[in-house]
Amino acid sequence: MTRIVDPTDERTPLRRALAVRPDRIGGAVALLDIAKPRGDVFLDRVEQRLAQRLPGVTLKRYRKPTFAKPAPEDLLRSIAADNGFVIEALAD
């Protein structure tokens, strides 16, 4: 019989439930640009269309300093605190 030492981190990934889907869109919507080329072009258009369709909603623009690294904690916290929704432009 062979035994092996587990070479992994031995952790089970957390399963998180999806957030409950709201009936209506209200409050603020974050538009997050990860700083990839042309991500801003995509979000400009999204912002324009959403402003037409959802006049009561506040649209807020955010941008990661670099797409090559995870978003800074402060940025994530401020997006979560001030918005009910996020649209992220991954660009790739």
Place this chain on the structure above:
Amino acid sequence: MTDSLPGFSLADQHRRTHAFPAGRSALLVFVKEDCPTCNLTMPLIEAAWRAFGAAIDVVAIGQDATGNAALVERHGLTVPMLDDSALKVSYAHDVEIVPTIVLTEASGAPSTRFAGFDKSDWQKLFADLARIAGADEPRIEWSAYPASRPGCGSKSVEPGVAERLAAEASDSRLRARQIELGDREDPFEFMFERGLTDGLPVIPPTPERVARMLAGTRRDAQEVIATVPPNMAPLTIEKVAANSVMAGCKPEYLPVVIAVLEAVCTQEFNIHGVMATTGGATPIIVVNGPIRHRLGMNMKIGVLGSGNRANATIGRAVKLVLRNVGGARPGEIERTALGGPGKYTACYPEWEERSPWEPLHVERGFSREDNVVTVFGLEPGPRLIVDQISRTAHALAGSLGMALEACWHPKLHGYGEVLLVISPEHADTIARDGWTKAQLRNRIQEASARPIRELLRDANAGEGMTLAQFGLTNPSAEQFDQRIPKFRKPENINIIVAGGEAGKFSSVFGGWFSGPMGSMSVSRKIEEVP
């Protein structure tokens, strides 16, 4: 010799259990059947048992079940022959030679210990036993015994066995979860099925092999050396050792693997980005210092290719840790669109002795005698640069500059770090003109410089730069003609010398996003040297 010896409980040839210590003096004799010196000793053990057994626990401790039975039969033994075929008691009592003879006090603390056969030791032992037991010494035909005989190796120190016993001992350095495979399960297939390999077979990290790998470092196996993105998992030395076994490393490579992982898991290096990018990047490792020779690394013919164990397995171990502990698996968090062969392994020593310049680690502030790893987040494969014609440093560096301009895209300038590997023949051509590395870098910058007008995005080649990147809105003709070198700064061109002595070629590992917004190269001294 005052501490009590490890306790045990073993069965004899009549399946009676003997515990140690049992509240009175004991004589423990470790033996194995195929050892002539043990056979020479057996009648003395039997005699001691018959003479002193009423007052002292006299036992033989045999190292394999079949052999124990043979000894009992051959010598007509009545002394308890305890079965230590699992060798755990032999291991716990540090028995390296059989026979090993240990006399203990009632507490279990040893008072006498010797190994092999020495007539005077035995004669003194019988006198001690008689005194302790308050009994007469038995009549022994001492003249029939030689003055001395060397013992034999204990089964507990045989190759492979010692590591197993170390792994199983209660003070083992191993704490990771262990997975038991079914009897009919092929361990190599198991490693594939569980997604633990890079696509090539790995050596199953059995506790014995991991224990043997851990002999390569004096550091605590449970020391957490880094937190590995993207899973942000704590990385212990034990996990590094398990993955190093899988990669095929020797124990003496372990300190190098550890140093690389410490360098890779820094904010500066940004391994999360390097592994997660849809572009192609991987840690490219350069090794400097005397350790290159000690590990038998290849820095000559085919240095960037296959064929050398240390080169191949050190880089592979690093990648397996990033995969298995960090969770950077292709298709999951590792998102490279294409990848490259360097995603398996990429670890190269510099041929410092063949270089006309200071080696990489000395340029970075270390001393020549330091052993240093430097990691770069670069493209996972080298690109060959051919120039068999240039005979001057100026001309050859011009060729290198033109070739380097093609990295990423010829129109993308203001580029970051690359690793240029210059072969000995190319190094000789440059050195003949007495050029320094700084001169070489400046010439590459000069030869790769292009006017802004040629770098802009256009219908001919969509990729390129924008006027905004140069701080321009409405440029003059003069501004359009401003020449921009390929690299943000000359130091971004990292240079090492390595490779075969025949062949006018160099190679470059193209860059990724380098600098504080991407990945910065990191050097780290290897603290432990085998």
